[in-house]
Amino acid sequence: MELRLYNTLTRAKDPLRPFDPHNVRMYVCGPTVYDHAHIGNARPVIVFDVLYRLLRRLYGTGHVTYVRNITDVDDKINARAAERGISIRDLTEETYRWFREDTAALGCLRPDVEPRATEHIAEMRTLIESLVASGHAYVAEEHVLFHVPSMPDYGALSRRPLDEMVAGARVDVAPYKRDPTDFVLWKPSPDGVPGWPSPCGIATPGRPGWHIECSAMSWRHLGETFDIHGGGIDLVFPHHENEIAQSRCAFQTGVMAQVWMHNGFLMLEGEKMSKSLGNFVTIRELLDEWPGEVLRLAMLSTHYRQPINWTRQGLGFAAKTLDKWYRIVGDAEAETGPDNPFESEIAERLADDLNAPSAITHLHHLAEVAEQEDDPALRRRFKGAANLLGLLDGTDSAWRTSQKAAVALDEASIAALIAERLAARKARDFKRADQIREELASKGIALMDNKDGTTSWEVSR
């Protein structure tokens, strides 16, 4: 099975040819930990989790290294810590813990390494000094700047000619820059701002620029070159462009990562998500209302490179689908591994540039097969196939229980009402029976009269 991935560098679906198939290496830009992650932040987390699962399926679980960094040095962090009157460390630790809880609820595996920027200052200094030594960077007014014209093919990722960048710039250029496009590798820390000993003989303590940390952490944990680099499409320029410049110039390599992958943007009910519009939703807020698996399926229903419109309706669809699928798999154990043909069929679809919507379509088909043939093996295979997308990891019982936990009414009262309705039906008092059914329906509870004369219920949205 050939894995083909859309590469922003070449603007084409390229077959993945890992440097070392025994250790496929992937780096994804992680969160800046100063506040709860919003649903837009969840997109790359889920998308690259699917890719991670697929890579492990194709190359073997022990043959993939997935690194996702934690940015714990940033002006927004400083501002928020000051605002809340807590230490920077407390803020970043607390926010990181939230992030871990949120992403676990979304069914995402932990990356192999989650490096923190503040623990890689030494690597950053090494990179910066090497860039200065090779003439790609210079010191100016206690800053260290990367000199963009020193790299002839700068801009290859975003395909942005240098002269146009200058022409289009709408920000005042700092006077100490040799070239308007030069960007900061290291900057001085004023009093009260976290600082570390500066490189290049600069006396004042300083802190890293925005981009150098990813070059440092990917170098430390994956090496000078690696296979896949991912992140949101908004990071293409300048962040990833600058990472490439730093790493390639520091290590004198032709590439930093072979494949650059970018997920599309997320809109909320048709509008750009922004705090000012008041339509800003955190993962946590959504998890209060929906199982994480619903969010995951809704997210994967749109191809990762397409813009996604995040809607309540979409969540409802996802919930309904999972209801159906869990009913089919019941509490069966998943069959996983290459011997499961269903799983291979899903892998095949994902291998085409992570076409999750196509995989989901196929799951609908497999669900039908599993449901119609009364063969437990097929249900186990169906479940294993869904597992590759990180779906149907639980059991039907657990799913129903979690759904019922969200209902405002306690189970005993529901049971009492059902008993009363059954009695009314027996007495052919259908008016009263329907009245009870409507009462429960208004509370989001759907009744089902079974063939054997019993009545069961489930949550409907």
Next chain:
RNA sequence: GGCCACGUGGCGGAGUGGUUACGCAGCGGACUGCAAAUCCGUGUACGGGGGUUCGAUUCCCUCCGUGGCCUCCA
């Protein structure tokens, strides 16, 4: 202004140079006291205009619309 994406049936959303996925909703039927769930069946599409082609939703051009990025802001 520059660069880059995207525009598919009522909604969501894949895909393809020629036989029009899939899900939800709708409609018809079975089941039911009536429903729900389930099962069976079923209709509807490829932003506008040019071009290439025997043939385009699929390739090219253009227009319109939407969105993103344009340097320290994930």
